[in-house]
Amino acid sequence: MSEITREAMEYDVVIVGAGPAGLSAAIRLKQLDPERSVVVLEKGSEVGAHILSGAVLDPVGLDALIPDWKDKGAPLKTAVKSDKFFYMGESGKVGIPTGLMPPLMNNHGNYIVSMGNVCRWMAEQAEELGVEIFPGMACSELVYAEDGSVKGVVAGEFGISPDGTKGDGYEPGMELHGKYVLLGEGVRGSLSKQVIEKFALDSGSDVQKYGLGMKELWEIDPEKHKEGSVVHTMGWPLGKTAGGGSFIYHLDNNQVYVGFVVHLGYENPHVNPYLAFQQFKHHPYVKELLTGGKRISYGARAITEGGYQSLPKTAFPGGALLGCAAGMVNVPRIKGNHNAMLSGKAAAEAAHAALEAGRASDTLETYDTEVREGAIGKDLKKVRNVKPLWSKYGLTASLAVGGFDMWCNTAGFSLLGTLKHGKTDAAATQPASRHKPIDYPKPDGKISFDRLTNVSFANTNHDENQPAHLKLKDAAVPVEVNLPKYAGPSQRYCPAGVYEFVKDDKTGEDRFVINFQNCVHCKTCDIKDPHQNIVWTTPQGGDGPNYPNM
Structure with missing residues (x-):
């Protein structure tokens, strides 16, 4: 759609994603310079609508960002x-x-805590400082400068018909340009995935x-x-x-x-x-x-879950990856929100220093260094071997050897060095013929529930008059490859019942159906499909789950 003419708005910093990382960056930028123009774009219908996390929050990130958060009424009760x-x-x-x-x-x-509620509160703090926050604005494309650096995003495109043509109510959206663009999309973000590939940010890291x-x-x-x-x-x-x-x-x-x-x-x-x-x-x-x-x-x-050894380079020409867009979860602690906040703060400080020096659109090397050598890197490095031990040798080895290694790392050394993960999750999937089917109990409707009933409690909604945001690279692969070889795993790994194989009434042949309206934006299909044939893209803004108190 390169022929489309869009209006453009200019900002000092454009932030994609109103999660803990993006909001921390926005708040810190305004703390450092109230005159900086900062915008946050959020694909959910409201801030917090798409936030899903455990969550037991380590307040270290919030302590660093807003030391008086208790006095300001943060929802940590x-x-x-x-x-x-x-x-x-x-x-x-x-x-x-x-x-x-x-x-x-x-x-x-x-x-x-409910991280959705924490993010709603953080958005209030950001707006009080003058940050512009636009929910319901999905960022569908990156905008590049002539030198190849990222200079902005396309947001707010609406009205594409199911066949991909522009409908009667088509709105082209806007280009939002920034001297730096910070991507805080969370796990497997669609724009982050493109940036990682374009700039080979993962060339020096493990899978x-x-x-x-x-x-x-x-x-x-x-x-x-x-x-x-x-x-x-x-x-x-x-x-x-x-x-x-x-x-x-x-x-x-x-x-x-x-x-x-x-x-x-x-x-x-x-x-x-x-x-x-x-x-x-x-x-x-x-x-x-x-x-x-x-x-x-x-x-x-x-x-x-890749941790320290799987961190890609977090800075690229024109911007940076924040939080889980890069992967900053401490797996044994089941915590990543504190690191997301610290990464947003660090990116803001690096961008502020660059802007003060008259720079723009270059690579924020100081941010990447801080991620690796500062509090985030130290947090992840201590536990870096737990996940590969678990994946390769099972739970017992992870508990015993992984626990011992964490104790050693607490003392400043490791007898194991840094273990590798091996295969990607997609490549790990083996043919169905090598395994027995698993007989799971049928949900009873009281303690356990079928998927479609449970999905209704995610309050997810997608306008049916748009193209499916779940794209197939090759439409033949699900039926011709994945069904006979892997027993059609998408109908099982998806936690929302998006994918199913249906017998055609006339021909008796299998047909692959994508019920994209059910999607809760978990991104599992983009990760686990054996041939990486499913690509998750953003639906139009505001669509998806609406999580209350989650």
């Missing part, structure tokens, strides 16, 4: 009071003594690894509620089929977050992460907690 780890069997559990774990695993001083996180918000019996309680589990029902674990966080108002993470490097294409999550809730310990309660919300999101 539920301090962690107890911290437990369990290894789960099918009918029982074994406690893992927290005293055996390195200090970095301690949740003392952290808070159980990126991912997990799929699914989460439900429950209101439970007040007598069972323990405000401030944090529980993590490993083991059943995943066993040897996949790595992962769960979290159960008791926030206020008799509410509980119940979440389940499945590492996407699993080999067996019969694995169904969503049904494993539903099965987990029938463990006696979890079922007893949830019985008599009601589910309020559901959502799903991919998680970057």
Whole structure:
């Protein structure tokens, strides 16, 4: 659509994504210079609509950015009071003594939060400083300068018909240009993915690894509620089929977050992460907690798990990757929001220094150095071997050897060096003929639920009068390759029921159907498809899930 003429607006800094990273960058830029023009573009219908995270928040990032956040009414109300780890069997559990774990695993001083609500509050702080925030503005394209640097984005394009032509109400959107463009899109962001490829930002790093996180918000019996309680589990029902674990966080108002993470490097294409999550809730310990309660919300999101060795270069000509757009999750801690905030702050400081020096559109090398050598890099480096140990040798090795390595890294050294991850999650998928199908229990409608029912609790919505935002590089691959070779894994790895294989009534042949209206923007398909044949792109602005209190 290069022939389209669009109006352009000029800013000092353009930020894509109103998550913790993007909002931190915006706030810090205005703290450093109130006269700087800063804009934040958010594809969700409102700030926080697409934010899904555990979340137990380490406030170190917020402390650095807004030291008086308590006085300003930040929604960090539920301090962690107890911290437990369990290894789960099918009918029982074994406690893992927290005293055996390195200090970095301690949740003392952290808070159980809704990151969506934290981001809504951060947006208020940003707007008070003069930041312009535009929700419902999906960024569909990057704009490049003549020298090849990134100079802006296209946002707010509406009215494309399902066949790709311009409809009657077509709006071309606008180009928003910045002296620097900061990408805080989160995991597997569509623009971030393009930038990483164009500038070969990952040429010196290991492959990126991912997990799929699914989460439900429950209101439970007040007598069972323990405000401030944090529980993590490993083991059943995943066993040897996949790595992962769960979290159960008791926030206020008799509410509980119940979440389940499945590492996407699993080999067996019969694995169904969503049904494993539903099965987990029938463990006696979890079922007893949830019985008599009601589910309020559901959502799903991919998680970057590659860690220190998988960090791409975070600065490129004209901008930078923030937070999970680069991958800054500390996997054993199940935390990344603090690093996202620190990265936004660091990028803002690097951009401010460059602008003060009269520079623009170059590479913010000082930002990349700070990410690797500062607090973020130190946080990730200590735990860098846990994920590859888990992927290659299983849970027991990860607990024993990985735990020992974390203790060594706490003391400043590692006997293991830096381990490699090996294959991408897509390449890890093996032919279905090498594995047995998995018989998952049918959801009972009380504790466990079918996907489509649960998706309705994500409040997701997409205008049907637009092209599907889930693109196939080759339309023949799903039926001709993925179905016979891998038993059609997309119908299982998607936690929202977007993909299905349907028999044609007349011919009896299989047909691949994409129900893009169900999409909760988790990006799993973009990550796990064996041939990387599915490309996730942004739908028009405001479409997608609307997560309340998640």
